Amino acid sequence: MPKYQLRPQGDFPAAGLVRRFAAIFYDFLLCVALLMVVTLIYQQVVLRLIYGGERLRQLADQGALSGDPLLSTLLVFALFGFFAKFWTHNGQTLGMQVWGIRVQNKDGSAISLWQALLRFVIAIGSWLVLGLGFFWSLWDKQKRTWHDIYSETQVVRIPKDAHKK
Numbered sequence: 001m002p003k004y005q006l007r008p009q010g011d012f013p014a015a016g017l018v019r020r021f022a023a024i025f026y027d028f029l030l031c032v033a034l035l036m037v038v039t040l041i042y043q044q045v046v047l048r049l050i051y052g053g054e055r056l057r058q059l060a061d062q063g064a065l066s067g068d069p070l071l072s073t074l075l076v077f078a079l080f081g082f083f084a085k086f087w088t089h090n091g092q093t094l095g096m097q098v099w100g101i102r103v104q105n106k107d108g109s110a111i112s113l114w115q116a117l118l119r120f121v122i123a124i125g126s127w128l129v130l131g132l133g134f135f136w137s138l139w140d141k142q143k144r145t146w147h148d149i150y151s152e153t154q155v156v157r158i159p160k161d162a163h164k165k
Contacts, residue, residue: 003107005109006108012157013157014142014156016137017137026094027096038075042070080120083119083120084116087111088110091103091111100158101158103154105152111153115153118151119148119150119153123145
């Protein structure tokens with residue numbers, strides 16, 4: 001599949017850690033809402049069709065719905081779908097749009113689905129080690145995090161006036 005160039009184009013500086021964390025917080029709020037909707041649909045539509053309302057209520061009261069591996073899998077897929085859609089199409093999640101940053105290849109093109117998957121998985125690992133993968137950008141000369149390095153992508157700051165060009 002051919003790569004397409006993101007707009008605006010230019011040689012933009014690397015995004016700093018504070019701006020990245022601000023975008024992450026914004027996206028975190030959106031992801032919480034997404035997870036709530038997916039859970040609601042799964043438990044109140046899918047499971048209700050399978051078990052019926054009364055049996056579903058009994059299962060919930062017994063705590064049998066906690067730790068459902070199918071729901072956990074759906075939630076991970078929903079999160080990946082959220083990030084993959086935005087990253088591979090315009091390089092920006094909603095939080096990244098607000099904070100003026102974008103993920104891209106070094107040539108300014110949109111990242112691939114494979115790169116999005118690598119970013120997603122490595123970013124989770126970065127959080128699991130207390131954010132070390134993110135703080136790595138403080139020592140990296142190009143301000144790259146672990147998921148930037150492994151997915152061969154970069155996060156850049158887009159100046160506000162760049163959209164007018």
